[in-house]
Amino acid sequence: MLKKFVCIECPQGCLLETEIENGRMVKVNGNKCPRGEDYARGEIENPARVLTSTIPAEGLRLKMVSVKTNRPIAKSRVLEAAAEVRKLKVKKPVRAGEVIAENFLGLGADLIATRDVLKGTP
Amino acid sequence: MSERELVIVGGGPAGMAAALSAYEHGVRDILLLERDQYLGGILNQCIHAGFGLNYFKESLTGPEYALRFARRITDIKGIDVSLKSFAVRLTPDKTLTYLKPGRVEKVKAKALIMATGCREKTREMVHIAGTRPAGIFSAGLAQKLINIEGLLPGKEAVILGSGDIGLIMARRFILEGARVKGVVEIREQSRGLTRNVVQCLDDFDIPLYLRHKISRVRGRDRVEAVDVARVDDRIEQVPGSEFTLECDTLLVSVGLIPENELIEMAGVPLDKKTNSPLSEGLNETSIPGLFVCGNAFKVYDLADSVSTDSLEAGRMAAVYLRQKGEGR
Ligand code: SF4
Numbered sequence: 001m002l003k004k005f006v007c008i009e010c011p012q013g014c015l016l017e018t019e020i021e022n023g024r025m026v027k028v029n030g031n032k033c034p035r036g037e038d039y040a041r042g043e044i045e046n047p048a049r050v051l052t053s054t055i056p057a058e059g060l061r062l063k064m065v066s067v068k069t070n071r072p073i074a075k076s077r078v079l080e081a082a083a084e085v086r087k088l089k090v091k092k093p094v095r096a097g098e099v100i101a102e103n104f105l106g107l108g109a110d111l112i113a114t115r116d117v118l119k120g121t122p
Numbered sequence: 123m124s125e126r127e128l129v130i131v132g133g134g135p136a137g138m139a140a141a142l143s144a145y146e147h148g149v150r151d152i153l154l155l156e157r158d159q160y161l162g163g164i165l166n167q168c169i170h171a172g173f174g175l176n177y178f179k180e181s182l183t184g185p186e187y188a189l190r191f192a193r194r195i196t197d198i199k200g201i202d203v204s205l206k207s208f209a210v211r212l213t214p215d216k217t218l219t220y221l222k223p224g225r226v227e228k229v230k231a232k233a234l235i236m237a238t239g240c241r242e243k244t245r246e247m248v249h250i251a252g253t254r255p256a257g258i259f260s261a262g263l264a265q266k267l268i269n270i271e272g273l274l275p276g277k278e279a280v281i282l283g284s285g286d287i288g289l290i291m292a293r294r295f296i297l298e299g300a301r302v303k304g305v306v307e308i309r310e311q312s313r314g315l316t317r318n319v320v321q322c323l324d325d326f327d328i329p330l331y332l333r334h335k336i337s338r339v340r341g342r343d344r345v346e347a348v349d350v351a352r353v354d355d356r357i358e359q360v361p362g363s364e365f366t367l368e369c370d371t372l373l374v375s376v377g378l379i380p381e382n383e384l385i386e387m388a389g390v391p392l393d394k395k396t397n398s399p400l401s402e403g404l405n406e407t408s409i410p411g412l413f414v415c416g417n418a419f420k421v422y423d424l425a426d427s428v429s430t431d432s433l434e435a436g437r438m439a440a441v442y443l444r445q446k447g448e449g450r
Contacts, residue, residue, distance in 0.1 A: 008317040049321060050171045052183055053297055054269050064272045066169040066185050075325060082297040096189055114169065115185035 005043055007036040016040045048072030052114070053085045055100070061120035065090045067100055071109035081105055093119045127151035128439055129218055129231035131209045131384070134163020135425045136416020136432040137237035138191035141201050143436025144235075149443060150200040153229060155207040155220055161195065162188030163239060164262070165425065167269045170290055172317065176426040187425060209238075212384040216412060232446065233411045233439040236385055237432065240378040240417035242287075250282075252339035255346075261287040261375035265294065274298050276371025280348050281305045282336050286314040286423070288375025293322035303367040304329040306336055306350055308357065313377075315423065336372070337364060345372050378421045385414060396420070405435040411442050 005016045012032060018040050019027035025044045028037050042048070050072050054064040073081060084105055094100065094113040101111040128149050130137045133156030141154045160166060165173070168184030175181055178190065195201050204222070211219035216231045242260040259267070259275050265287065267273045277300050281288045284307040292302045305323060310333055312319050323330050331350060337359060338349040352363035379397045386392055390407045391400045398420050399407045405415045415435035416428045 006316050006320065008315075008320055011315075013316050049325065050181070051297070052170045054169060054272065056272050062270075064270060066166075066183065066269065068169075068171060068183055078325070079296070083299065085297075086299060096186060114183040115166070115189070 003044070005040050007031060007039050009035045009039050018044060020044055047075040049075050049078055051078055051081050051085070053082060055085060055088045055090050057090045057117055059091060059119065059121075060093060060117045061122060062115070062117045063122050065094060065100075065117045066114045067111050068114050069104060069107070069109040070112045073104075073107040073109050077105070077107060081107060085111070090117070093117060123217070123228040123230055125230045126153045126232070127443055128153070128233045128235065129216075129229055130154045130235045130237060131218070131220075132156065132163065132237035132239060132416070132418070133158070133161040133192075133203065133205075134237060134239055134416065135165055135188065135191070135428045136239065136418070136435075137163070137235070138188075138195055139429040139432035140235045140237055140413075140415055140436040140439070142191065142194055142198075143433040144440050145198055145200055145436075147437050147440030149233075149436075149440050152201045153231075154195070154201055154203045155209060155218075156203065156205050157208040159205055161192040161203065161205075167262075167266050168290075168425075169269050170293075173425050176424065177429050184425070191429075209384055212388040214388050214409060216388075216409070218384075231411075233413070233443050235405075235413045235415060235435050235439055236382070236418055237414075237416045237435075238381045238384065238418045240380045240421055242374075243377045243379060244374065250336050250339055252349075253341055255339070255341040255344050257341070257345035257370055258339070258372045258374065261285070261291045261373045264291055264371075264373050268294055268298060274300060276300065276345075276369070278303060278369045279371040279373055280336075280350075280367050280369045281373045281375060283307060283374060283376035284309075284312040284314050284319070284330060284332075285375040285377060286318050288373060289314045289318040289322040291373055291375070292328050293326060296326045296328070302326070302328045303369050304331055304350070306331045306334045306348075308333065308335045308353060335359065339372060340366070345370055348372055378417065380414075380418045380421065382414070382418055385409075385412065388412070404431060405438055411439075411446070413439055 001020045007014045017029045052068040099110045104111040165184035165188035173187035209220040216234045337351040340347040347368045352360040405413045415432040
């Protein structure tokens with residue numbers, strides 16, 4: 001199977017033409033540097049994304065705590081993970097980088113705060 | 123009225139970088155004004171990742187990127203941060219009036235850097251026919267409602283314009299459990315970064331209608347649908363190409379314009395089309411010692427470039443102050 005990608009690793013945006021066999025990339029053309037090959041292989045063999053979202057805060061200075069997964073998670077599970085994030089609440093003050101849910105849904109990434117949210121009222 | 127060596131208006135990426143750089147270049151009396159309760163400006167509502175790839179060589183979210191600068195600023199005694207401070211008036215001699223809760227302050231600056239950012243173009247600037255129901259938001263306002271206020275503006279959205287904020291908001295609606303019927307772009311290509319087209323639209327199978335426009339908004343009290351039509355090379359609507367997308371929300375993401383009312387008030391000529399100051403070089407205005415940086419100077423694609431160019435504004439202000447000191 002042939003598949004084309006635009007490499008998004010840098011603003012050059014090379015058009016990568018790949019050949020796929022049994023879910024594996026066997027050939028890539030069009031990349032101006034090795035990162036393009038890695039990008040195409042990643043997108044074909046295990047596409048992953050960092051999920052970012054917000055969680056409502058209770059009794060804190062901000063109404064919402066912004067969060068992210070500290071590692072990319074499988075792209076195929078992003079929607080499921082987002083739906084789970086929507087069920088959460090933060091009730092204790094957090095610092096940016098602090099873990100909110102460890103190994104979130106067993107995805108191999110922690111859900112962490114990306115902003116300091118201290119005690120108080122909005 | 124107080125006097126300051128350097129006053130900086132705006133505590134977003136531009137103002138923070140300018141303040142740090144001015145300090146590093148020897149300025150020790152800096153007042154940084156921010157209208158919000160926090161430093162960071164628009165970055166605080168840009169919760170997605172992808173910031174800092176150039177500047178920090180890693181991918182950060184907007185709030186994290188802001189924090190990198192804000193923490194350094196709060197550690198430096200020579201930079202005085204004044205929050206909830208809203209600048210309202212500027213005169214050619216660089217006297218600035220600003221409001222703090224319950225009072226009016228006036229400060230005379232030897233050098234002044236305006237880092238006031240930009241605002242979104244509105245529906246009125248792009249002319250869409252139809253009714254004027256509720257449910258039409260600029261993409262940045264929707265972003266603020268969701269990420270800062272925790273309010274989801276609608277359940278089924280159509281996005282007009284494929285600027286980066288529009289693309290980011292398409293994904294944001296999906297992640298909050300809403301639907302996105304499509305992104306409508308009059309140009310042949312997306313205006314946003316390829317990264318955002320791939321990760322915000324393609325990942326969620328959101329259609330991108332290039333060379334299309336919204337020909338009509340439908341709905342009386344609330345948006346009920348929009349009509350979309352193809353356009354030809356002369357941007358004329360192609361007859362018979364219309365189709366209807368049902369939605370309760372229309373997000374408008376059709377570009378940004380620098381926010382420069384204050385320097386205009388002080389007599390700095392602006393470019394009529396872009397609203398940028400008419401300028402001889404980066405960050406300069408017609409008034410010596412008055413600098414403009416970041417999105418107020420010109421609209422940037424990347425926060426990283428705002429930081430880099432705003433560091434330069436801080437350095438320029440330091441050089442100006444040094445030369446002025448020597449000339450006395
Ligand atoms: S292949 Fe290399 S040069 Fe081309 S877009 Fe990707 S990273 Fe940039």
